[in-house]
Amino acid sequence: MTATMRAAVLHPEASSLQIEQVGVAGPGPEEVLVRTAATGLCHSDLHFIDGSWPIPTPCVLGHEAAGVVEAVGPGVGEVAPGDHVVTCLSVGCGECITCLEGRSYLCLEGRSVRTRAAGQPPRLSLGGEELHQFVGLATFAERMLVHRRALVRIRRDMPLDRAALLGCGVLTGTGAVFRTAGVRPGSSVAVVGCGGIGMAAVQAARIAGATLVIAVDTEPRKLAWATELGATHAVDPADGDPVEQVHALTGGGAEFTFEAIGLPRTVEQCLNMAARGGTATVIGMLPQGARVEIDGAELFLHEKRLQGSLMGSNVFRRDLPQLVDLYLDGRLRLDEMVSLRLDLDRINEGYEAMLAGEVVRAVVEIA
Ligand SMILES: NC(=O)c1ccc[n+]([C@@H]2O[C@H](COP(=O)([O-])OP(=O)(O)OC[C@H]3O[C@@H](n4cnc5c(N)ncnc54)[C@H](O)[C@@H]3O)[C@@H](O)[C@H]2O)c1
Numbered sequence: 001m002t003a004t005m006r007a008a009v010l011h012p013e014a015s016s017l018q019i020e021q022v023g024v025a026g027p028g029p030e031e032v033l034v035r036t037a038a039t040g041l042c043h044s045d046l047h048f049i050d051g052s053w054p055i056p057t058p059c060v061l062g063h064e065a066a067g068v069v070e071a072v073g074p075g076v077g078e079v080a081p082g083d084h085v086v087t088c089l090s091v092g093c094g095e096c097i098t099c100l101e102g103r104s105y106l107c108l109e110g111r112s113v114r115t116r117a118a119g120q121p122p123r124l125s126l127g128g129e130e131l132h133q134f135v136g137l138a139t140f141a142e143r144m145l146v147h148r149r150a151l152v153r154i155r156r157d158m159p160l161d162r163a164a165l166l167g168c169g170v171l172t173g174t175g176a177v178f179r180t181a182g183v184r185p186g187s188s189v190a191v192v193g194c195g196g197i198g199m200a201a202v203q204a205a206r207i208a209g210a211t212l213v214i215a216v217d218t219e220p221r222k223l224a225w226a227t228e229l230g231a232t233h234a235v236d237p238a239d240g241d242p243v244e245q246v247h248a249l250t251g252g253g254a255e256f257t258f259e260a261i262g263l264p265r266t267v268e269q270c271l272n273m274a275a276r277g278g279t280a281t282v283i284g285m286l287p288q289g290a291r292v293e294i295d296g297a298e299l300f301l302h303e304k305r306l307q308g309s310l311m312g313s314n315v316f317r318r319d320l321p322q323l324v325d326l327y328l329d330g331r332l333r334l335d336e337m338v339s340l341r342l343d344l345d346r347i348n349e350g351y352e353a354m355l356a357g358e359v360v361r362a363v364v365e366i367a
């Protein structure tokens with residue numbers, strides 16, 4: 001049975017979201033209907049809104065959320081109505097080699113869990129037609145109808161607005177540090193770009209025991225916040241070449257560098273900021289087709305590594321509850337990362353604030 005709800009819809013050719021009444025189906029086999037409590041505004045959605053990455057429209061975007069289970073379909077055993085959950089886009093098919101290896105965030109066969117089979121009524125609809133559900137989640141809506149494997153139950157004492165950030169930004173930033181790169185106690189770290197993702201990486205570097213944590217950002221407010229959350233040094237490119245500044249602070253480069261913006265130039269800076277034998281990890285979502293220019297000697301002569309990190313190389317059913325515990329222990333600070341709270345009607349203002357450099361994360365509180 002289809003119910004109606006409010007959702008922020010991206011229409012063809014549009015450059016902002018429109019709040020509309022849309023249809024949401026009841027949960028079918030292996031599906032869970034979740035009442036969305038809060039959703040974070042990640043820059044990745046903006047790449048689809050501003051057209052730097054194409055996407056089928058009309059579409060409901062959003063992929064960073066927490067909520068409360070409202071109803072479950074047949075074959076769902078792991079959650080029940082009333083459970084608090086975080087959703088995540090890293091859902092694999094469960095059968096391919098990457099899934100079997102525990103790397104389902106890399107699975108390319110996840111379509112079967114992200115959408116219903118052809119011929120089935122769609123999960124979301126608008127005027128009787130299919131409304132695309134971004135990465136099988138579409139969190140910019142009052143309800144999320146998702147596959148049972150796209151969520152994880154969390155402790156009831158975890159506030160849902162802050163839990164939302166764990167679904168992408170914090171999972172990605174901390175996972176890049178803990179899992180993809182493997183930062184160790186005593187390491188030196190530089191994080192280029194201190195928005196939601198980079199600020200989570202700064203905190204993860206502190207938690208992992210890095211002794212030097214250098215935050216790099218063009219927005220002085222971000223540098224001040226990063227320093228509060230664990231950065232030992234702040235580098236503003238307005239004060240001179242950030243690569244030279246990081247080399248001066250570290251005496252030859254940082255062992256681990258992270259790019260959390262999505263620009264070829266800052267990817268190049270990250271490789272150049274890394275020490276001999278160091279590792280540069282690219283988290284930022286570069287524009288489609290973007291090329292990066294690197295000096296080959298950085299690789300063979302200095303034995304540097306350049307690698308990517310997708311969704312923090314997560315196993316989110318393992319990682320999410322750990323992040324919740326780190327927050328409730330006071331070590332992962334999420335309160336300070338929520339700079340702005342909005343209701344769904346004002347979602348576009350959240351992106352304006354992001355582009356103006358005013359927020360670490362804007363959070364839309366829905367219910
Ligand atoms: N790899 C993944 O799985 C993954 C997951 C989530 C997000 N992302 C991507 O990570 C990137 C960051 O996302 P976010 O939500 O934190 O974005 P954000 O807009 O909140 O943060 C970007 C930060 O970069 C800073 N910045 C911009 N240009 C700069 C420059 N030249 N030098 C230094 N700092 C600069 C901004 O001031 C801002 O603080 C985006 O590209 C997003 O799409 C990737």
Ligand SMILES: [Zn+2]
Nearest residue numbers: 042044168169
């Ligand atoms: Zn994201």
Ligand SMILES: [Zn+2]
Nearest residue numbers: 093096099107
């Ligand atoms: Zn798979």
